[in-house]
Amino acid sequence: MLYREVGQYKTTYEADHAIFPLLQDRIGIAVILAIAFLFVPFTASDFVVNSMLIPILIFALAAIGLNLLTGYAGLISLGTGGFMGVGAYGCYKLATAFPQVNILVPILLSGFFSAAVGVVFGLPSLRIKGFYLAVATLASQFFLSWCFVRVPWLVNYNVSGAIEVPTRTFFGIPITGPNATATTRYLVVLAVVVAMTWLASNLVHGRIGRMWMAVRDMDIAAELIGIRLYRTKLLAFAVSSFYAGVAGAMLVFLWLGASEADSFDINASFLVLFMVIIGGLGSLLGSYLGSVLILGLPIVLRTLPGSLGVPLNSATVEHLQFMIVGALIILFLIVEPNGLARLWQIGKQKLRVWPFPY
Amino acid sequence: MRAPSSEVLAGQVLLSVENVSLSFGGVKAIRDVSFDIRKGEIRAIIGPNGAGKTSLLNVINGFYQPQEGRITFRGETREKMRPYAAARGGIARTFQNVALFKGMSALDNIMTGRSLKMNRGFVWQLLRHGPALAEEVEHRRRVEEIIDFLEINAIRRVQVGRLPYGLQKRVELGRALAMEPDLLLLDEPMAGMNLEEKEDMSRFVLDVNNHYGTTIALIEHDMGVVMDLSNRVLVLDYGRKIADGTPDEVKADRNVIDAYLGVAH
């Protein structure tokens, strides 16, 4: 079927105000979801699911969180890793304190812990912006990292100092812990991530999303329109950290299975920030694309040169990865500051008028 | 010229500013200025560059906080406005250097002007169904009326940063109108426009005033426009009020002529 809008007249504002006004887009989303939920679980190997799909989804969720804050509300944060950690440790405390409760409950509730912490560290955002705010969020990152190492209560005084994920079941099927299969964990992650993406999309397309973008683009004008800057910014911090927290909880409970403090250090913050920049600031789709690119890169580096007969050792792969990611950031900022998502849109635009060049 | 109708002259005072002074470090931007704006009038504020006109609007809607003086709006007197209270109370504003939300479409910019009027809470916003969607659509309808009125239908989906200056000014007016203000502050809405654009903008200003009964405070340098549109004119120079009256009175005022001809102070 051709990608055309011809003949699709929107007769009501309801229809015109929909998030995907084009029929083809709606069909496309439905097909992708059907594949993700029905096809992938039965076909993809455990390796692909475990080392690619699950982390990509989880980090996409964290990137969506950061994108709400940085891309939509214009508040730069270098503290995502810390907020993810709050979610992970919060989830662990809840899951061990209330072992009989369904594990999905602590995973989702853990977002409230990180939202609360996010709001506290967002408090300076009323008085400071830009670089200053970035430094303020570094404070939260280093402080939280320190807490994860130094407060043994967070890991229930485990001698290893790490979170050890207990086995929990859902209708008798283990979904966390060593006995949970990759496919089950994938399905749980997918469901959570899809649902939260849908909610985020609703938010950014409505009043709150507009208020965030208004604050981002021209805070003075926003204030004079009657938008209360403080509340709006803090809401962005809260929602963003909520997303980061849930992502952190899933990272440990549904992917790693055990976790040390350095999963949530400043490098995690940068990783997510880079996904957002490369994917596209202010684009939910971009958060997925950024996650795919950043997490896909090391896999490509590990496998591609090997298959060409020049295998790289893992240290080299890591160094190359840093170099390439760094260069990509600069390249994207120069060539397409709106990231992969914008490239995607341009492609779609071309398709819309295909085969005519204009 | 628009004769100041006796009805307006006798009208109720919507906003009055008494003995306001504002300074930035050593710079005295406003010195002891008092004036009022009556319901339904178009009140022009003129004066050379740096006279303090923009600062005065900023004091009125609470962006600047004056060191001295009082502001009475709708009968309520306070030492300084707060931006939120001003917006709530029905004061909207356009800016000398367009202050649009550059990354958003014209439609979204104007929709943002309705933020205060939309009150479905966070949870509804998350779901974007039922009442939240109904509210969104209802406000979209009102915004489309404004878009029709300002004749910017063709650009509603365009990111405003890419629009030419004249259209940006129009979108900005649309955003202010979306607030359904009682008092509309326009800071040089026609600056940098060609004749045709100025005529359009004048027409919009008059229409807003006539149809919606919106009170307007207008900063403008083009004396022709000022004389045509306004009921009363306030003249500032070096932060001081040097004249206040009908366009004719002001035009004949000795101080005003001196200020504009650049007589040394």
Added chain:
Amino acid sequence: MDLLYQIFIDPFVQMGTAPDLLVQTLWEGLVGGVLYSLIALGFVLIFKASGVFNFAQGIMVVFAAMSLVSLYGLGIPAFVALALTFAIMLALAWGVERLVLRPLVNQPDIILFMATFGLTYFLIGFGELVFGGEPKVMIADQLFLPRGAYDIKMLGGFVSLQKIDIAATVIASLMVAALAVFFQKTRIGRALRAVADSHRAALSVGISLEQIWVIVWFAAGIVAIVTGIMWGARSQVEFSLQIIALKALPVLILGGFTSIPGAIVGGVIIGVGEKLGEFYWGPLLGSGIESWLAYMIALAFLLFRPQGLFGEKIIERV
């Protein structure tokens, strides 16, 4: 009650009963602060002249130190290696101007800021690839830096001053003085100050914007070399230093982004504050609070004086 005593009374009692330890702590804080100041100085140089907030200053310090040590490791005499390191930093400045700054000219500040994240990552990857990830030892002796310590008997105990720390403080002071002279007295220096105010002013001095960028980035590179040597001589040369180097950011918040005296005063406040905090209050919280104390000090400060120590309060316009 006990806690209140531990927080508000006990540390001061300790300071009073062992003043030699207090002096020792203050001294160490001072030296640490001087090094933070040096990194902050690199930030200030670049920010003043090009409006770019260069997140990569920390990695530039490590990169410079690594280059120096590795070149020496290849058998090149120490001072030749030092000269080559200068050349490397010049090449880096030139490359950054060509590949990053020039294509991004006129972009919003925040875009340039993020581009320096990219630069940071690139330099980390490139550096580890070339120099290897292992820690290295600074060639302090070969550069005739002193070692050992003066043990001074005072206040009923000993205060030990590392010679290298004294040297670091002296060299840092000389460096600041040299920069001040450069900015005040030389033609290029004046042009750099002019460019901070208006780009056209700089052009009228006859220096292109591109040249100015290369010059300030090179100047920041020189500061990075000096910092790298000093820092490396006090501990080790390793890539994780760049995280510690980020502590120059709170220093900047205190001192303001454009003020050289601000960078110095801010550095000393942070350095001393963090050492005192770690030594006297750290045991209460568990050690390691040094990793975040500097940021918290800056944050607390920000809430009361958002414009920094020396900055003026700016009221935005519309």
